Amino acid sequence: MINVALVDDQQLVRQGIAGLLSLSENISILWQAENGEHAQQLLQETEQKPDVMLLDIRMPKVNGIELVNLLRAQGKTLPILMLTTFDDSELFLQSLKAGANGFLLKDVSLDKLVNAVNTLADGGFVAEPVVMKQLNKGLSDVPIIEELTEKELQILKLIAGGFSNKEIARSIFLAEGTVKNHVSTILSKLNTRDRTRAVLIALNQGLV
Secondary structure, rough: EEEEEEEEOOOOHHHHHHHHHOOOEEEEEEEEEEOOHHHHHHHHHOOOOOOOEEEEEEOOOOHHHHHHHHHHHHOOOOOOEEEEEEOOHHHHHHHHHHHOOOEEEEOHHHHHHHHHHHHHHHHEEEEEEEEHHHHHHOOOOOOOOOOOHHHHHHHHHHOOOOHHHHHHHHHHHHOOOHHHHHHHHHHHHHHOOOHHHHHHHHHHHOOO
């Protein structure tokens, strides 16, 4: 069973998404929060931790992107799926830089939402095709200089999940310096100097 935390300032939206997900046999709503501040409180107070968090972007007090930044700064690697009513590529980029693991529009179908939750629970990444289309302009022409090794692909997936070099090193039992060297090689092979752009290229090329 995948335990999901749901964070959205609109009660009707929360109830609607919770109702949809309750139709799935392998997903359970662990708790619901009305903003990022409330979510932080529940994360601290609730003994059972969620497997995946569904997070609205625009909220009062602490918004979705601010919450992702806070959680990642605390070293929490909880998979986070951002939900929004806006097909805004800039919001997607901000979410990606913060360390979110996925980005979908709220008018998503039940099947697509369930698949996204399952994908994140398995360590994968999802992105809204409409938004990716906006961001993909020019990326399809970016040459991958050299094929990535299995270890580099593993690290690239962790980069896409918002992991820092230190967190990657801890999770795959490597020295931080070794991870840093791998990251440099990955960026070189993807012909970019930027981690966020590397993730976009990887998404475009189907590497993550």
